[in-house]
Amino acid sequence: MSEKAQTFDPLNIPIEGTNLIEASAGTGKTYGIAALFTRLVVLERLPVESVLAVTFTKAATAELKTRLRARLDEVLQVLENISDAEDGSDGLDAYCAAHHPDDAFLPALLRRALRQESRSRLIARLKAAIGQFDNAAIYTIHGFCQRILRDYAFLCSAPLDVELTEDNRDRLLVPAQDFWRERISGNPVLSKLVFNRRYTPQTMLAQIQKFTGRPYLVFRRPENTLEAAQQSAQAAWENIRSKLPELEAAFWRIHPALNGSSYRGNTFTGVFAELNAATGYGSLPKLSKTTHEKLPMFSAEALENGLKKGQSPDAAAFAALQDLANFGRDLNSAAEAEQNTLTLLCLELLDYLADALSEQKKARRERGFDDLLLDVHHALTDNPHAETLAQTVARNWRVALIDEFQDTDPLQYEIFQKIFIAQGNPLFLVGDPKQAIYSFRGADIYAYLQAAEDARHHYTLATNYRSHAKLVDSIGALFRRKNRPFVLERIDYADVGAARKTSRLTPARPAVQVRWLHGADAEPPNKDILRKRAAEYCADEIAAALNDAEEGRLNFKDRPLQSGDIA
Numbered sequence: 001m002s003e004k005a006q007t008f009d010p011l012n013i014p015i016e017g018t019n020l021i022e023a024s025a026g027t028g029k030t031y032g033i034a035a036l037f038t039r040l041v042v043l044e045r046l047p048v049e050s051v052l053a054v055t056f057t058k059a060a061t062a063e064l065k066t067r068l069r070a071r072l073d074e075v076l077q078v079l080e081n082i083s084d085a086e087d088g089s090d091g092l093d094a095y096c097a098a099h100h101p102d103d104a105f106l107p108a109l110l111r112r113a114l115r116q117e118s119r120s121r122l123i124a125r126l127k128a129a130i131g132q133f134d135n136a137a138i139y140t141i142h143g144f145c146q147r148i149l150r151d152y153a154f155l156c157s158a159p160l161d162v163e164l165t166e167d168n169r170d171r172l173l174v175p176a177q178d179f180w181r182e183r184i185s186g187n188p189v190l191s192k193l194v195f196n197r198r199y200t201p202q203t204m205l206a207q208i209q210k211f212t213g214r215p216y217l218v219f220r221r222p223e224n225t226l227e228a229a230q231q232s233a234q235a236a237w238e239n240i241r242s243k244l245p246e247l248e249a250a251f252w253r254i255h256p257a258l259n260g261s262s263y264r265g266n267t268f269t270g271v272f273a274e275l276n277a278a279t280g281y282g283s284l285p286k287l288s289k290t291t292h293e294k295l296p297m298f299s300a301e302a303l304e305n306g307l308k309k310g311q312s313p314d315a316a317a318f319a320a321l322q323d324l325a326n327f328g329r330d331l332n333s334a335a336e337a338e339q340n341t342l343t344l345l346c347l348e349l350l351d352y353l354a355d356a357l358s359e360q361k362k363a364r365r366e367r368g369f370d371d372l373l374l375d376v377h378h379a380l381t382d383n384p385h386a387e388t389l390a391q392t393v394a395r396n397w398r399v400a401l402i403d404e405f406q407d408t409d410p411l412q413y414e415i416f417q418k419i420f421i422a423q424g425n426p427l428f429l430v431g432d433p434k435q436a437i438y439s440f441r442g443a444d445i446y447a448y449l450q451a452a453e454d455a456r457h458h459y460t461l462a463t464n465y466r467s468h469a470k471l472v473d474s475i476g477a478l479f480r481r482k483n484r485p486f487v488l489e490r491i492d493y494a495d496v497g498a499a500r501k502t503s504r505l506t507p508a509r510p511a512v513q514v515r516w517l518h519g520a521d522a523e524p525p526n527k528d529i530l531r532k533r534a535a536e537y538c539a540d541e542i543a544a545a546l547n548d549a550e551e552g553r554l555n556f557k558d559r560p561l562q563s564g565d566i567a
Contacts (some may be wrong), residue, residue, distance in 0.1 A: 005022055005458040005459055005460040005494070006457070006458065006459050006460070007459065007460060007461075007462055008021050008023075008032055008459035008460060008461050010032055010035035010036040010039055010105065011035070011039060011105060011108055011109060011112070013457070013459065014457070015040070015044060015399065015426050016426055016456075017426065017427075017455075017456035017457060018420075018421050018426075018427045018429070018451075018454055018455045018456050018457075019426070019427065019428045019429065019455060019456070019457045019458075019459065020405075020429050020431075020451060020452055020455035020457070020458050020459070021428060021429065021430045021431075021459045021460070021461065022431070022432065022433060022458070022459070022460045022461070022494060023430055023431065023432055023460075023461045024432055024434070024461065024464065024494065024496050025432065025464075025466065026464040026465055026466030026467055027461035027462070027463060027464050027465065027496060028461055028463070028465050029403070029430055029461060030063070030064065030067055030403075031067075032430070032461060033053070033064070033067075033068075033401055033403060033428075033430060034064075034067045034068050034070075034071040035071070035105050035109075036401065036428065037051060037053065037068050037071065037401065038068075038071045038072060038075060038109065039109060040399055041072065041125075041126075041129050042075060042109060042110075042113050042122070042125075042126070043109065043112060043113055043116065045125070046398060046399065047129070047132065048072075048129045048132055048133055048135065048136045049132060049135045049136060049137055050137075050396070050397060050398045050399070051136075051137065051397070051398070051399050051400075051401065052137045052139075052144070052397035052399070052400040052401065053068065053136075053137065053138045053139070053400075053401045053403065054138075054139055054140070054141055054144050054400065054401070054402050054403065055138075055140065055402075055403035055404050056140060056141055056403070056404045056407045057140065057404075058140060060140075060403065060404065061138055061139060061140050061143070064138055064403065065136065065138045068133075068136065068138065069130070069133050069136075072126060072129055072130050072133070073130065074100070074106065075106070075109070075110065075126060076123065076126040076127065076130065077099075078092070078095060078096065078099075078100075078106065078110060079110070079119055079122055079123050079126065080123060081095060081099075082095050082119070092107055092110055092111060092114070093107050096110075137397055141373070141408075141412055142369045142372050142373065145372040145373055145375070145376040145415070146164065146372050148376050148379075148389075148393060149372065149375055149376060149379075151396075152379075152389055152392060152393065154385075155379070155383075155385045155388055155389040155392060156375065156376070156379035156383070156385075156389060157379065157383055157385070158375055158379065159365050161365055163365050163366050163367070164366075164367055164368075164369075164372070165366045165367070165368060171357070171360060171366070171368075172205055172209065172212065172353060172357075173201065173202065173205060175352060175353055175356035175357070176201040176202075176204065176205045176349060176352075176353065177201045178352075178356070179201070179348070179349050179352045179353075180201045183345070183348065183352075184345070189226060189227060189230075190341070190345070193226070193338055193341060193342070194342075194345075197338070197342065199342065204345070204346060204349060205349070207346060208346050208349060208350055208353075211350060212350065212353055212354070212357075212370065213368075213369075213370025213371075213373065213374060214409065214411065215354070215374065215377075215411070216409070216410045216411050216414075219347050219350075221343075221344060221347060222340035222343055222344060223340065224337075224340065224341055224344055225337045225340070226334075226337045226338060226340070226341040228337075229330070229333045229334040229336070229337035229338075230284070230334050230337070232330045232333065232334070233284055233327070233330040233331050233333065233334040234283075234284055235330075236323070236326055236327040236330040236331075237284055237285070237327060239323055239327075240275075240323050240324060240327055241279045243320075243323075244272075244275055244276060244279055246320070247320060247321060247323065247324060248272045248276075250314075250316075250317040250320050250321060251268065251272070251298070251317070251321060253314070253317060254303070254314050254317045254318075255268075257307055257308055257311040257312075257314075258303070258306050258307060258308065258311075259306050259307070259308055262297070262306050263297070263306055267290065267294065268294065270290065270291070271290070271291045271294050271295075274287060274288060274291045275287075275291070284331070284334070287331070292328065292331065295324055295325060295327060295328025295329075295331070296325050296328050296329070297325075298321040298322065298323075298324035298325040298328070299321075299322055299325035300313075300318040300319065300321070300322050300325075302325070303318050303321065304318065357371075361375075373411055373412060373415070374411070376415055377411050377414060377415055380414070380415060380418040380419070381414070381418070386418070390418045390419050390422060390423060391423060393419050394419055394420065394423035394424075394425050397419075397420075397425070398425055398426075399425065399426045399427075399428075400416065400419075400420050400425065400426070400427045400428065401428045401430065402416060402427070402428065402429050402430065402431075403430050403431075404430070404431055405429040405430055405431030405448070405451065406431035406432050406433060406434075406435045406448055407431070407435075408431075408444070408447050408448070408451075409444040409447055410444055410446070410447045410450070412447075413447045413450065413451060416429075417454070421454065429451055429455065431448065433448055433452070433486075433491045434486060434491065434493070445488065445491075449488070449490050449491075452490065460494055462494070462495070462496055462497060463496065463497050463498070463499050464496050464497065464498045464499065465499045465500070467498060467500075468498055468500045468501060468502055468503050468504070468511070469497070469498040469500065469501050469502075470503070470511035471498075471503075471511040471512065472496055472497070472498040473498070473511075474511045474512040475512065476493065476495060476496065478512075479493040480493060504556055504557050505554065505555070505556055505561070506554075506555045506556075506558075507554070515534075515537055517530045517533050517534055517537075518530075519533075542563075542566055545561060545566070546561065546562075546563060548561075549561035549562070
């Protein structure tokens, strides 16, 4: 994706079509968005309310709004502090060099602007833009959808007075409980299943709640074979219950011929003890993990493979003991069928909730955050006024800047596609494809890849302003060791340079340190142990650094390192 990307230049890129801007962490993404916004107002002469800026959290929205306003203030400040006689390049460059020495964009923007119109007219337009800045269209994605539903209620076929609620638990729990009563409580097979698996309406709802606002998901629905699988397992159990003593005797008769490492006597004594204890009950036994895992070892094939060298198979005993292996196979099939049935119940609950919430919307004016997205998406895709709505919204917002685009899902992307791409309005999508893999934030990697495919222009921010060169280069070297570090072919690791050459720590420390988490363990520990060990290493490293700073041995920017300096 990054191979064909050009360097992002907010002053010179064409304002047209769909544009994807790849921005790795620390590469000045917000600076670039603010510069592009400023250009749209100053050079392209767009009113601030005609430029839509969308990001994905309230905090990011507030920060973006502050940065955009500050950028316009800086332009106005420069224009007001140079005279008409100084509005040539010499006076402008001198002022910017004195007051904005690290900002190459600002003087270049103003040189071009002053060739288009007079300083006095520019000042008048900027004052008007700043005066109207409270009307600037800078929203979260949910705020943007709420604005559409409010301003175009008739075209959206939406209620005029909608109340936004952040707490969706009760409105989901009540229909989940209704589903439980209608679908599960009166069914003895399902009731027993959910009881054994400790499922309740609350636990099932918690398992599926993150999918309730994502209608674009297509689920693979497993086949429901629960009753047949349970009947087969029950028949297999009845078959071995009556002849378990004979089966045990047959096993111990052939045991001396079996490999003692695989068929340990103590282990199989416990297996038969557990099976014999369970024969007093007619229902399927709940076997321990050890017994469950050993049942396949009674198959004729396994027994033959487990013979010591020179030993001959006992065909009669092997055939009899096969029934125990068949029982284990049927138990596994029943367990798989139980899991498939629980999956089906979760999917049925999702469908039930979708219908119930649709009915709730007709009777109540409350909307959750997911509802705002769903209502706008519905209005743009399944509504007789959909095309008129898209055209009307596009006339209102003539350019759109979408920040943190990697956190976008297909539903959100289709909203932008209908309003901007399909209407031919310039759309700028700013994001980091490497972060699109984090589905816990609601991101959908395939939505990002689709946008990359749709984009006419690809740009990249290729300089990191947050970290120094040794750190950036070291991280790059680690990722470049893999051909596909993010698994998918269309997401590569874009090379990024660093604006700063040296570390701000004194004395300097290694840019990257690699810890081997396994240490001297004889056997690889599990991931929980490694995760805990990684956290301990990290905490020890932070504590050591802060202790060094406290004792005057480690400084950051010419002062002792503080905890707030550490990420």
